[in-house]
Amino acid sequence: MLKLPGFLHGADYNPDQWLDYPEVLRQDIELMKKAHVNCVSLGIFSWARLEPSEGRYDFAWMRGIIDDLYANGVYTILATPSGAKPNWMSYRYEEIRRVGPDGRRELPGRRHNHCYTSPVYREKTAKINRKLAQEFGEHPGVILWHLSNEYGGECFCPLCVDAFRAWLREKYETLDALNHAWWSHFWSHTYTLWEQIMPPMAHGETAVHGLNLDWKRFVTRQTVGFMKSEIAALRGAGSALPVTTNLMEFHDGLNYFKFAGHLDIVSWDSYPLWHNDDEDELAVPVHTAMMHDLVRSLKNKPFLLMESTPSMTNWQPVSRLKRPGMHMLSSMQALAHGSDSVQYFQWRKSRGSSEKLHGAVVDHNGRGDTRVFADVAGLGKRLEGLSEIAGASIKSEVAILFDWENRWAIADAQGPRNMGTHYLETVQSHYRPFWEMGINADIIDMERDLSGYKLVVAPMLYLYRAGIAGKLRAFVESGGTLVGTYWSGVADESDLCFLGDRPGEGMTQVFGLRAEEIDALHDTQSNSMGYQGQTYRLTELCELVHAEGAEVLAVYDGDFYAGRPALTRNRFGQGAAYYIAARPEAAFLRALYAELADGLALRPDIAAELPYGVTVSKRAGGADRVFWFIQNFTHSPASVSLCKPLTNAETKESVTEVSLPAYGTVLLRG
């Protein structure tokens, strides 16, 4: 899809802050070549340079930069500049500034904080986007549109409030329907005029879950709407270049699944907290791998790593340097999970202001002989040798459900455990065994098709929407294996509890059980269950279920519900549905999924067993382009015995045993 074959390697490039330093700009080109950079992201925060005052444009400097880069073999990903409003615009047009949940409008300043509804801002953005498309849309060096930057946040201004009401009107048609969906007759919250509806603001109504959920849906819708208007402007000006926008890690505020359909390519900004003080050194790589898989699953095709740091960030509580090897490892991890790029924020450290101490390829000293620069250049060189892999895809037999609306509803619920039910962490705990076994997994939401998977894992599916119950039923009926857990099937898409037994919408039949109560535990409390000779700790939430057809595989050991089912399996149609009634420790999930992996033949076909901290990911671009990434995330060497001889994709040697140094990556080819 991109003009540029092979992997992209480059950085956010912000020469607009160095226009008074021509020697710096000259040096940049030389250093980029030395670093094997083939691409930069340009213009992300350039609006004030492109339109220094209202209606007066200056594209000359940018053209000079793009030309120079292109002449030196560096392609440009060109940003639309809406991520940062020029001060003159914020000053002149109050409406483009956000109003916070406290009802106060922001003063000019910061970034990523424009009102998504404002007609003025949409128009100004459309205009600059059109200009950019006209100026650079056909430039041979420009390969991709980078829409804005890290969309996010909410606005409670009168324009947004009006748009919210209009959307609700469209959705519910009548106030009766809305009042029922929001269950607003309770507490006399009945709305009798659309004008009475306000978003959940700090000094207003925050206790109506249906309202809260609809507001979050609206925020995603409005943000996507803004993004669509940006795309429309580019297309309207004749640009046919693909578009992307850079997403953020498990960002709570926006449902990224709603963005994917409008983008040609998905990309994201990855800033893992490597080398932090977590005793579990694998927590960060697993967390990051899952986000890579989520991003890949958004369009089920390769994505771009749009930002990462070659060194340290400046926003973490403690800015640790990347240890030797970590830059290579973390970059190769992105590729292993489907990225076709490694890019950085930013090329050169700013001289002043907020991001001046954020890691960059080039430091304030302007040197090309630093440790960080050498790491970057070494990776760039290696990527050049791996260009055949770019574009290869990943096929998963396992799907893990992670649904933003479910996430919002669980977090907003009052009870059963306000100090934390840990939805995201729980989904991650189910993901980890697959990472440990080197089994590729997709991360999907309830709107996705389940066919084609052998195993679907659906933890804490509190809110059923998008026909998920029907899809799960059909999936199991036709032979699929489903793993569900406690706190599932509680509410419908309006967050109204199902009347009748739980899990709702007939899922009692699929699981062969019904849930009656759920007990919440303090952090110091636990229960346990025995399964296949081992005892496993259970914490946080213990559901009390009645097996009605399901086979009881494990029971609670303690408390007044000792002896009642803690783990069940129900044969249903051609398939089977497991139900885990409480939150288990990691070891249990490791054991259960190992059993399922063996039963369903999910393990990678190259190695029967992986040592601690080593994982495998497979990318294939057809039968002749099959690659395995074998990565060691520990700081000790490790080795993997292969089931069959394979070729080292870089040395071309045939191997049956793979030796990995600490933080090492080996690429095999089938």
Add this chain to the structure above:
Amino acid sequence: MLKLPGFLHGADYNPDQWLDYPEVLRQDIELMKKAHVNCVSLGIFSWARLEPSEGRYDFAWMRGIIDDLYANGVYTILATPSGAKPNWMSYRYEEIRRVGPDGRRELPGRRHNHCYTSPVYREKTAKINRKLAQEFGEHPGVILWHLSNEYGGECFCPLCVDAFRAWLREKYETLDALNHAWWSHFWSHTYTLWEQIMPPMAHGETAVHGLNLDWKRFVTRQTVGFMKSEIAALRGAGSALPVTTNLMEFHDGLNYFKFAGHLDIVSWDSYPLWHNDDEDELAVPVHTAMMHDLVRSLKNKPFLLMESTPSMTNWQPVSRLKRPGMHMLSSMQALAHGSDSVQYFQWRKSRGSSEKLHGAVVDHNGRGDTRVFADVAGLGKRLEGLSEIAGASIKSEVAILFDWENRWAIADAQGPRNMGTHYLETVQSHYRPFWEMGINADIIDMERDLSGYKLVVAPMLYLYRAGIAGKLRAFVESGGTLVGTYWSGVADESDLCFLGDRPGEGMTQVFGLRAEEIDALHDTQSNSMGYQGQTYRLTELCELVHAEGAEVLAVYDGDFYAGRPALTRNRFGQGAAYYIAARPEAAFLRALYAELADGLALRPDIAAELPYGVTVSKRAGGADRVFWFIQNFTHSPASVSLCKPLTNAETKESVTEVSLPAYGTVLLRG
């Protein structure tokens, strides 16, 4: 006083949220019968259903419900609906919405948040109350008015500010008097116009203790005023039914003693954190018992338990299920301390919105065969067999002073220990030994009469008001025993420090000592004293006193004040006054009060000794209706040897030894 003899058993019933679900309403009646429910609280949040738009009323649905219930043997406690404003009203009349301490008016939404001063809201409330009285005041099924719901909170709107100034003018008459009382000449805070006075708002004057204290007094006064206007409307419409309002646990914002005189019956909502992670399993039952005793003491007669949960709450950090037996135990505890009811919030779980996950008698599944339902029905049946006890009273020989104004003043003080002086916890620590010995105690404030008690316990009586020094002096003089502590008699009712020796107002004579300094300790620091062969830990505050006539019973062991008095006793008139100069550990209070209980013959006359976790409470409705509740709050069985044979009130057997299962309650009859 109520039409209905025996104990009330029932729940908040909110059919207004189910009017579109007729099958649910039909099922409710059947399930109520099965649960031995004889009474419900109706209409608490119904305003939007009763007056769907301004001036348009609809009582038909409510009449249908009340009729149906009555026809099926279920009585109605009818609420005035002021606890939740209809959205149309909040939208139309800005003045009824509160202004917060930050000066911002709330948006429409939530509940319990109307301005107590607003003439509009008072008028609207009066009108609906009159209508309700006219419609249902004479209905044979209606037995009691439930005024609003959980009154609370503050409002800083211009109407309230004006009312505050008017009240101050009435109280002080001149600004000179106010300036002296508030000591406002210091820091140039002198007020020269009444209009200069503002409540203690976040961005204003918060450092003037006299102002803060008067504001809290005003908030109670204004809330009581609102409640009185509600009652007046009901009475004005001809209803002679008794009135109550449901109070909350040790609610800091309102002085409940000021409410009692205006209510016919006192009631409260009890939500103890049963089964929490406190290592001390008796902390919750003792805390709850004291609140029951406080509520009973408000009018010194039986009260109603208006709300409790049969299962879990949804607002605690961790929503624990009630363990088997706990529902019976906690309900019987209320009776033991003077309740004539056990009622729940709510009958049936809401389908949506904020309280949908709060425990209820009937779950979303609509089943009558759940564990929770069985617990409720079992209790209902047992209550029917105990109806003779209803109305029986409790007579205490011990009074413990707990005074809201003192609580406010101590908490607002700057120094001597801003990280916590723990007034409420300290009073509770003095209450606990009596609970452990099975000795009934009243919880009273400084305005109450002390005659009739043998022992008065007055911890941390920092602020003297309502002639308390004179009353205490007279009480001791005429033979009473008083226990006082450090940090007493510091300030007068304006929170002006007494000039001269401390404790003020002549209490140095009663205690036979004067206090010179008070030392505050960090949490890691402590002192100790020896008393009767034991050493006891002293923490938080250690007062340095000079014995001037008092007998020194114990001295400090450590620090530069080692050897100075830590515990004294002064014979004064016919009585004695003890003074505890520092905060002692629980074991000391247990020892001291055991000694006093023996000396003053306070122990229950049925058992010399009670095992750990077992307590006794006595209710009597005349010489022929004497009952003892013996309750075991541990999760192990226990037994109690009686001094004399008594009759088990339920089995009618004569017993000399009472065997209690875990969480068990046995009722004896004299």
Add this chain to the structure above:
Amino acid sequence: MLKLPGFLHGADYNPDQWLDYPEVLRQDIELMKKAHVNCVSLGIFSWARLEPSEGRYDFAWMRGIIDDLYANGVYTILATPSGAKPNWMSYRYEEIRRVGPDGRRELPGRRHNHCYTSPVYREKTAKINRKLAQEFGEHPGVILWHLSNEYGGECFCPLCVDAFRAWLREKYETLDALNHAWWSHFWSHTYTLWEQIMPPMAHGETAVHGLNLDWKRFVTRQTVGFMKSEIAALRGAGSALPVTTNLMEFHDGLNYFKFAGHLDIVSWDSYPLWHNDDEDELAVPVHTAMMHDLVRSLKNKPFLLMESTPSMTNWQPVSRLKRPGMHMLSSMQALAHGSDSVQYFQWRKSRGSSEKLHGAVVDHNGRGDTRVFADVAGLGKRLEGLSEIAGASIKSEVAILFDWENRWAIADAQGPRNMGTHYLETVQSHYRPFWEMGINADIIDMERDLSGYKLVVAPMLYLYRAGIAGKLRAFVESGGTLVGTYWSGVADESDLCFLGDRPGEGMTQVFGLRAEEIDALHDTQSNSMGYQGQTYRLTELCELVHAEGAEVLAVYDGDFYAGRPALTRNRFGQGAAYYIAARPEAAFLRALYAELADGLALRPDIAAELPYGVTVSKRAGGADRVFWFIQNFTHSPASVSLCKPLTNAETKESVTEVSLPAYGTVLLRG
């Protein structure tokens, strides 16, 4: 300079709150005599008494007080009353009330919260100051002006915003210059109109470090400007009395070095947290000693201890009583470091309001026989015997750089360790070894002259300004010894990073090294280095430097940078520059500075070695007035062997061995 010879001993005296209590005022005079008080600070919060309504003045009561005091031998330090606005003024003139960072104007109330820009407030203050000068400027009992009280805080009102913009315009002249200094082209923050500039408010621009730093500079400038206008009014009315203002402990908000030039005498309010729960009992005395030294260094001459508490404060989390001996010790410590006074807040405890529980010389009981009163009187008597010391100065050979602008810039930085880089604590850790060795040290900022020092210690000199690099270079070149550390020479005075190697401005040559990266550590992580047979722990920040000429004295033991320099020394010109690349534990600094003290002959000439917790300070008023304060800050006795016989300044005995009781102070004379 003051009319009164010898040491001042007295207190803030607030009779304005007792004008209705004539017997209290009479008693005060008697008690002052008993307490050996020779001076009070008067009128600090008296505005409402001096000008009860606009333009109506009343000085009669104050004249009576001053006359009475003077007649009884007590002198008056007279305050200008601007610290607390009268309520009538706040009510009538909105503009004098501050606007917070949230954009909201305060309501009337509290204190120290007037707008420093307001023309109205400046005019009202000037007027009352002139009146005071006219009334009392020539009074023989008045010796010093006490300007306002504890200046501090910020105001964001439109008047201040305008003044800020005007100041920026004066400073930068063009927006181009400002945009470059603030690096505002990044993130499109370019300012195109001066009117677009707003201070860093909570709902506005907070991410531009240059703006933040200039705002803090402006706040200091504006506060100093207000103070100057106060002085001008006094001088304009003909008063030639010296002026002071009372500073606060390491106050973050104001750069006190900018105040010194405008004051005749520097004074401060010292409230150490004596007897807290810190395991290190010397932390508080060292911290306090350093602040005394900082205050003395502001004008490099004796200062006044304007406030302290004879007992406890009322604002600490835990108000501990001063243990026996501590009042003497802490008071003598002030003298040891250059104070010519010991004064208290306040003379008598207020009867009501916010400070009623703050320790005072006279308690509510009005007694002169309390422990606290005895401590005060004992000190007063001792001071009378030491009057010869008053006015003697302190000469330091060691300077420690502590620069407010550097402090602000480090704290505001994003990265490298947002959870804390601990600038102040780090400077204190470098100060402590000198305290332990009894070596006097000056605390200076970057604007000061370095000549005359043998040793300059400059920890974490992140921001270079005021030509500091040139001064340090010249200092070393001409034979001085410099100790620098990691995180130095990063940015210029605009907080723009130096381009080229770090430390910038040529300091790489002085230190003989360049820094490439800096690694931040979590609190649980550490590295270490060996130096002269000992291993020392390194935490928080570890810089990776390249020695380029410097001698490597120690290297990192661990992590990927093991073996790289951790401590270096570079001979440069006639001097030497040490560089400590990571944050070391206290023991290392003790060892290093002991070595330097010996090499540079810095130790006190009276004792070779001091026991733990004992320190020495030397004051000299010429060759014949040389005094050593020897103080023991532990709660055990200690003794010090002298190098030569000296005279005990109080007993007049010749001693060669000094025995110090716990908390004891001995004064020697040379």
